[in-house]
Amino acid sequence: MSRIGKRPVAIPSGVEAKIDNGQLSVKGPKGTLTMGLSDAVDYKVEGDAINVQPANDTQKARAFWGMQRTLVQNLVDGVTDGFTKVLEISGVGYRAQAQGKTLKLQLGYSHDIDLTVPEGLEVKTPDQTTVEISGIDKQKVGQFAAEIREMRKPEPYKGKGVKYRGEYIFRKEGKKK
Structure with a gap:
């Protein structure tokens, strides 16, 4: 279990996130960032948080889980604070x-x-x-x-x-x- 991956990424007010065509795009006061999504990990935008979960129980999915969550957190931090x-x-x-x-x-x-x-x-x-x-x-x-x-x-x-x-x-x- 990834300790980092388990935590949802909070979306602050003024920031909107959406998933379409294998891309996560985050729009905030400083600009817009996009990231290609990995097939080994599931991403869900729910209310004011983005949840990242492994898609299956393979070693690759568990290895990517925490890193992908951190990359999503970096997108949110970048468009809010830089x-x-x-x-x-x-x-x-x-x-x-x-x-x-x-x-x-x-x-x-x-x-x-x-x-x-x-x-x-x-x-x-x-x-x-x-x-x-x-x-x-x-x-x-x-x-x-x-x-x-x-x-x-x-x-x-x-x-x-x-x-x-x-x-x-x-x-x-x-x-x-």
Whole structure:
């Protein structure tokens, strides 16, 4: 029994969910999100909740159950509140600047890195060393944040690079004589 899957997903006021043609669409104040439904799991919109149950007693259905419930919860959370990831840049001369639909990064390479912001995401740079990525799709927000972090991962000696806010960088001691 999935402890996560057993709980129904509450639908707040101002949000409507409907199932048609193998798609779950959730519409809220921030926008609309859709998700393809798995055949191994049954979805039911009942009143102000969405219930997710395994369609049969196979291993695949039980394995998908909790994950599918979490994906439905992410849709509801995205259209009501949205998701935000904050990246911090540390290093001499390392900086970021948002220019419309482009993010310009200077990360110690011989050239600047220009990244195009994906559709549906908003990128802000409150200062030169902070990048805030926000949007309604949790997967897109996390993926774009991971792509930015991949440009210059934090190194263990001085901690220079791009890291998530709150991420702990294990530090190593330098070489001794």
